[in-house]
Amino acid sequence: MASIAPRGPLIEDLARCVHCGLCSQSCPTYVETGLETESPRGRLHLMRAKAEGRIAATSNFLRHMDLCLLCRNCEAVCPSGVPFGRIMQAQRAEVLATHPAPWWERLLRYVVFTLLMPHPARIAFLAGMLRFYQRPGLQGLVRKLRVLRIFPASLRQMEAMLPPLSSHFFSPSMAVTPGHGKGRGGAAVFSGCVMPYLYAEVNEATVRVLARNGYDVKVPPGQVCCGSLQEHSGERAAAEALARRNIDAFTSGEADPIIVNAAGCGATLKEYRELLADDPGYRDKASEFAARVFDVNEFLARHKLRGALGAVPMCVTYQDSCHLAHAQRVTSAPRALLNAVPGVELFEMHLPDRCCGSAGIYNITEPEMSARLLHNKMQDVQSTGADTIVTANPGCMLQLSVGLTREGMPGRVAHVVQVLDWAYQAGEGDEKMPGAKK
């Protein structure tokens, strides 16, 4: 499948680590286990030992690499500027090429990464099927008949985690939602490949909130999945192909800011320059594209909110999405937006920027560690007394919803833009709060 031979991490990148250990407490897997092998410094040391031929890629080595969440918290706190994300991605690409995964995982990867994700129409079709499967009775019946036993544990885990799909899906189109009041120019929304089906209402809220703020909102057709899951799993060529298509989709029209409401996608889109560094045809375009990308929180906070925000009485706690806080270093913007909403009380939890264990497909590939991290997270949430967990990424929303169910906690999960959207609706005298998903 992969056309380019993967390089593995660069020694120059690895050599930046001086083993000071200041990252260790930022690493969820190290804090959880106390094992140096599960720390950023330990993983870097192992990767360097492997690159220098001191050790081979044994099953232990692979285990330590797999257990990394790629949350990049270590990268954010590293005083030496070790590009951990880049290093781990390169390591995974190399491992993927040299150590084939089990058959079912390879099949799943092929189906998801190659047959499915590059094709929005197929995703929509599958999402439709799943929605049908979730119709009252059917899912329960399948579970009761225990048909699912034929699938490996990871797939069963996936089935169990799947939240109810949105009742209608969100899709890009040529339509423009005009901005309210004095125009502030255009804004091009990146719709993502998960949001439109699981959280269509978040995309809708994003469009409405941007429009209220005076932007003419477009959702350019032709855009596809950002490629982050592919890149994190080592499927670099697949990620590059998606990147080129997105660049084309967003560079045909005006050079509007590109607004992203999924932190994971935002981080990847901002790093397209690095992803396509070896592609002379796209290198420059990728730089221009990346410079236009903004997380929706970052964008709204930077340009000041406009329009009447009504009161939305709720106690919230904000979970930093790793790829917003650590990869994009955006932490104050979402808090500023929440604090701007009358009636919203923000209670900070212990370690709000500690990964919840979602981490792309980590909750499926590493269910045990993911569950431990989620359990800790839910305890921290609980001690704030908040009724709503607000976050900035669909993966986190999904994981935190599972957390609420698992721990039997009341409450709900929302995206920052949803809270803003509710506030704007309340500001119009519309008291109803739509989309309050349990």
Place this chain on the structure above:
Amino acid sequence: MFNQRDPTSALIRDLQAVVGKSYVVHAPEDLLVYEYDCSIDREHPSIVVLPGNSEEVAAVLKLAARAGMPVTPRGAGTGISGGAIPVGRGMVVALTRMTRILDLDPVNRIAVVEPGVINLDVTKAAAQHGLFYAPDPSSQKACCIGGNIAENSGGAHCLAYGLTTNHVLAIEVALPDGDVVWLGDPTGLEPGYDLRGVFIGSEGTLGIVTKAVLRLLPAPETVTTLLAVFDQTDYASAAVSAVIAAGIVPAAVEMMDRLAIQAVEASLHAGYPKDAAAVLLIELEGLRETVAEQAQAVAAICEVQNARAVEVAQSAEQRERLWAGRKGVAGAFGSIAPNYYILDGVAPRTKLPEVLRRVEEIAARYEFPVANVLHAGDGNLHPCILFDDRVPGADRRVLEAGMEIMRVCIDAGGALTGEHGVGIEKQDCMAWVFSEDDLAAMAKLRPAFGADAKFNPGKVFPGARGEWEGSTGARRIMERALAAGAYI
């Protein structure tokens, strides 16, 4: 893989029975990550055990003693002087799972903690009661209390508050034979010999700290941080002496020179002027009125001493940013060089300009760039020599340059270590400052605690490393480890 009749493999099974399978590390590649402690020396253990509580520590030590295995305690592995590195292999007992704060008593102002508790976490937990734990090594968000106690660590604020030993009231210790005893008293008042004091700073050679009772202090009413900028390092050194001569005792006086500033600004962006020759970070704390007065006085003194600018942090965020630069500076060297060797020496404050000039000369002669970071208030300097360990022979030359620098400190009337300890790194320098009789007297302490050369072998005493590595004891361990499938 393991030979059943071999004592090592039986040991593995016994250890697993005590701490659980996941917490006995013996796969060759896994052991590799226990070979460093941020110093230049490297050596990986034959086995690593991670006990979960005092009882498990005691049981592990008993098993090690029975098998004749040398033991090296390890905390967070940030020690820099090689203390946690297992010379000649053997067993590392890592305390990183023992991270519970067992009790926090705001009325008596004490905290009872396990040794793996991270230094900063004590202050974080105490903050809700308006209290804090004073020793604040720059590594405080990573290093742990057990390591702090073993090294008698200081920090930027030890100018005002003293070292770890001034803030640890009592410790529970597992002795090398597995007996568990308490040293000191939670009241801080104990009749008889101060064995707690003897243990603190013993660099993991007398036993393993399994619990500690820490003194908490009320947080000061106000804190002010000043950044003074100088065009010559001499001016900055003179300003430090002038401030202290004026009778002001700041909570901290930190100095960084040009290269250190550049490293910080390249990755941490603390807001130090990149073209300055040196900056001083001066922190004052106490009652609002006093601090305001002192801040003015300090600013005036710095100006008299040719400061180009004196800036007072205007917000908590700005303070934090200024400190983040200082606390991250060592790591930040990674952004300008692949390796650094951080030295830890002490010189009388007034001799700092001269000592820094000699440091510069030595580094130039060896053709290495050198950056200086100082806890200037107490004359503790950390010259950091930048190098690339992929260049053949570089690490040897770096160590030689380091020894010359240490010699300069001693000749100026200073001390061997301000806070990082002796470990492997400076054991041979011990002979510069202690006579054979002194050293022999110190060595008598080890048997008093039931420790012998096998407990954290090859540390502190001159020639200890070579002696241990050449000993038959060490050879036997190696043979056993090899037979058990361990990694070379």
